[in-house]
Amino acid sequence: MSIGKLSTGPTVLFLASLLIGLIISSMTSGLLAQSVIGTGDATDSVLVEVPGVAPATSLVAEEHKYDNGNSIDLYWVPSIDDQPEGGLVRAYHLYRSDNEAEATKIAELLPGANQYRDETVTPDNKYVYHIIAISDGASAKSIKTAPISPHREWLNYDKKYLFLIALIISAAVIFFVETAKRGKKLFIRKIAGLEAIDDAVGRATEMGRPILFIPGILDMDDVQTLAGLTILGRISRVIADYDCKIYAPVSRSLVMTAARETIKASYQAAGRPDAYSDDMVTYMTDEQFGYVAAVDGVMVRERPATVFLLGAFFAESLILAETGNSVGAIQIAGTARPAQLPFFIAACDFTLIGEELFAASAYLSGEPMQLGSLKGQDIGKAIAMVVIVAGVFAITIGEAWDVGFMHDLVRWLSDIFSTK
């Protein structure tokens, strides 16, 4: 298996897992699985337990909108004796009755409080609330709210625009994937650095020195690692053709497995399965700087002619790049970590900046799936560019000449692109 070319079984599982991941993501981010709005009405009333202080009034319990049914919002008007200067209220005690049981105190709030979110409720249970204003030697209880029962809701309509735009981009991706599958050539501009891969491998072959591939320090659950391994597939194919040596020390066991599968598939595709060895990829340690010490040692002892640093990097980026530079290796790096890119730009020969890393795998593999995905994402960027120009134009004109419909347009755009 290579990351770029999955066999049928894993491909089906991949797609199924992708769907599961999307559903879970949507549920946790609130796209699905939220709640129906319910209101526990309460009318103003006074139930003074110990005279001497007025109670809070207008206590209202509302189910929190679009959650998993595990929170209830409470609002009230503070006691008229709750004043910043010389007020009698010292605190509010909030009580809750669960399923008609005796009420228990769930919160103590400071004077001036007029709302509270109860996040300790269970879906479908019935709750009744009341609040007591506490003074020195006196207290006053508000009326109870009507029973309220939080529920889980399946759709979060706050996310409708997010869903719509994701749908448009997904449709664009599918359209371009199908277009590429029909054999139509999709244009992708040249990416500096990728053109150098063949030269870098050729240089290592001529010098009789190995190639070092470092896929970052994160696991297979990071998209940068996936992109790095996809590029590894292409690089190892060239290496197999050139009969050069590759070595990939990794810091995660799953990455080791995936990297071995990727290189093995490339060697098989090149018709040289016998030249492949599991020793091409070795696990070092999960510990960040332990891994750095190991890779630095490999660099100075093996003296690779070419070093690829493609994946997710952190504080180790400059140490690795500088060591590679010191042994005279040509270095091609790429990461989407903004804080590490400056180091790669300073110490490496070629650097894939941010999304170029992801585009590189599509550019190199030429596979319809990846090319279509890249083109679809470009549609998303085009939409973003148009909205930015239109939005900035509208808000500037609106502010300069107070044009009403420009303000409306800005509000509309902000509403669409806000994600609650």
Next chain:
Amino acid sequence: MEHLGLWVAAFLTLGIYSFLYRDNPWYKLSEAIFIGISAGYWVVTLFWDNFYGKFWVGHGEDPWLWVGAVLGFLMLLRLVPKIGWISRWPLSFIVGATAGLWMMNYFSSNIMLQVKDTIMPLFGSGYTASAYDIVGNIVVAVGTFSGLVYFFFSKEHKGAFGATAKVGIWFIMITFGASFGYTVMSRMSLLIGRMDFLFSDWLGLIK
């Protein structure tokens, strides 16, 4: 015992720093100890936290744990050559589920909010922001737009499009320059931490 630990830690710290001179046996020893201990530490941690803590003590009460256990077991089938191909299934599951999980998060934060926060007025009679803020707004709007142009892969960087992309890469490089300086300073804190250990904890020269 505490003193012995300090001396070992100092010996290994200096051994790692000796790499600044050149590769040498002291560095190789420190490197091997570092790698071996850290790899062993992770194995022990994962074993006690996951296998022992969740299955031996916790009896795997959460049914989702068993999904992970089955996937983990399938990974181990790599050790059996004839059915080693099964280990690709959990790998595919991890890759696919991760892509799905992160897609909406990235989409929300990296696209939607970025676009929304870029929509700011460049000037205006009723706009009360300071000149400093307005310059900031222009930098954000122009920088974001031209940056997007640079990362647009479906069109060759030629003509006006290419010029805009060049503006974008200038913005990116200036940002990287600032980031470089900032990050170097944070790296200095790592060095200071080790120096503090050597001169304070070990040698006691700094009180």
